[in-house]
Amino acid sequence: MHKCILYKKKSDKKVQCQACNWYCDISEGHTGLCGVRKNIKGDLYLSVYGKAIAAHVDNIEKKPLFHFLPGTEIFSIGTVGCNFRCLFCQNWDISQVRLKEPNETMGTDLPPKEIVKYCVENDIPSIAYTYNEPAIFFEYAYDTAKLAHKEGIKNIFVSNGFESKEALKKIEPYLDAINIDLKGFTEEFYKEICSARLQPVLDNIKHVHKMDVWLEITTLVIPTKNDSDEELTNIAEFIASISKDIPWHVTAFYPQYKMMDIPPTPPETLERAYEIGKKAGLNYVYTGNIPGMKGENTTCLKCKKEIIERFGLECTSCQVDNKGRCTNCNNKIVGIWK
Numbered sequence: 001m002h003k004c005i006l007y008k009k010k011s012d013k014k015v016q017c018q019a020c021n022w023y024c025d026i027s028e029g030h031t032g033l034c035g036v037r038k039n040i041k042g043d044l045y046l047s048v049y050g051k052a053i054a055a056h057v058d059n060i061e062k063k064p065l066f067h068f069l070p071g072t073e074i075f076s077i078g079t080v081g082c083n084f085r086c087l088f089c090q091n092w093d094i095s096q097v098r099l100k101e102p103n104e105t106m107g108t109d110l111p112p113k114e115i116v117k118y119c120v121e122n123d124i125p126s127i128a129y130t131y132n133e134p135a136i137f138f139e140y141a142y143d144t145a146k147l148a149h150k151e152g153i154k155n156i157f158v159s160n161g162f163e164s165k166e167a168l169k170k171i172e173p174y175l176d177a178i179n180i181d182l183k184g185f186t187e188e189f190y191k192e193i194c195s196a197r198l199q200p201v202l203d204n205i206k207h208v209h210k211m212d213v214w215l216e217i218t219t220l221v222i223p224t225k226n227d228s229d230e231e232l233t234n235i236a237e238f239i240a241s242i243s244k245d246i247p248w249h250v251t252a253f254y255p256q257y258k259m260m261d262i263p264p265t266p267p268e269t270l271e272r273a274y275e276i277g278k279k280a281g282l283n284y285v286y287t288g289n290i291p292g293m294k295g296e297n298t299t300c301l302k303c304k305k306e307i308i309e310r311f312g313l314e315c316t317s318c319q320v321d322n323k324g325r326c327t328n329c330n331n332k333i334v335g336i337w338k
């Protein structure tokens with residue numbers, strides 16, 4: 001158990017958690033909605049601090065981040081628990097775990113300093129807080145991120161975009177990039193499929209774009225649920241209204257968790273989503289989860305050459321120099337390249 005930093009004390013030994021937009025009021029002996037932040041005698045504790053349920057070295061393309069150190073490795077960690085209940089969750093076996101006993105925790109001991117040490121020793125340039133929502137294990141991510149920056153290692157959140165304003169403010173100096181899921185574009189979708197709310201996610205996307213943090217957005221396209229022209233157009237136009245340079249990943253769904261009755265996303269649907277993104281004016285639209293599809297590569301907006309080629313989760317060639325310029329025509333490409 002590790003004492004949290006994002007909470008406020010209230011009367012009667014209650015606390016209000018301030019890590020995400022639920023702002024749970026938590027009575028003594030209880031946990032918040034995510035199941036990992038617990039009120040013990042009037043203070044809030046994180047039960048999964050230093051307890052990684054998943055830790056892997058991934059390609060950065062897997063996050064997905066396509067305009068951030070392409071072709072590099074990223075140390076990725078997550079814990080149990082989540083503040084959403086997405087019926088299609090691909091990591092449901094860790095995100096939907098609920099700790100039952102008062103002092104129960106789950107995961108392998110992996111303190112912040114060990115993560116950073118591993119990255120230094122193995123020349124891994126960045127760390128992703130991913131697999132489940134990093135806001136709920138905020139203090140673990142925050143302490144790791146601070147140590148990482150001291151060693152010149154970058155930090156990335158892969159997030160549902162439901163962080164509190166307090167969490168974003170606190171992590172901002174140490175956060176280099178974020179991929180936010182924009183899972184749909186109606187409150188009904190967020191309520192019925194994710195047990196969540198849309199508006200705070202939209203507000204956070206606008207806010208993060210103003211921060212000094214590289215932003216990419218992902219939409220998992222689910223047949224019959226969020227794949228209409230109207231919904232995809234609304235998402236694409238919303239992103240374009242913030243910046244046409246924000247990369248939008250449209251990725252294929254596969255039956256998972258409580259959505260086993262929905263078929264996988266056909267390639268034609270992703271092609272349609274890709275065209276909708278381009279029509280909305282987005283400069284960088286990418287298809288994902290179906291290797292080899294049109295839409296995996298990055299094209300220079302000026303010379304029209306394919307300057308970053310990918311296959312699935314691998315970057316196979318990159319013709320952007322470390323100043324972020326196309327090596328063919330010297331055009332500046334948005335992103336973080338060194």
Ligand code: SF4
Nearest residue numbers: 017020023024032034
């Ligand atoms: S992180 Fe969110 S869901 Fe978890 S206790 Fe805090 S406010 Fe509630």
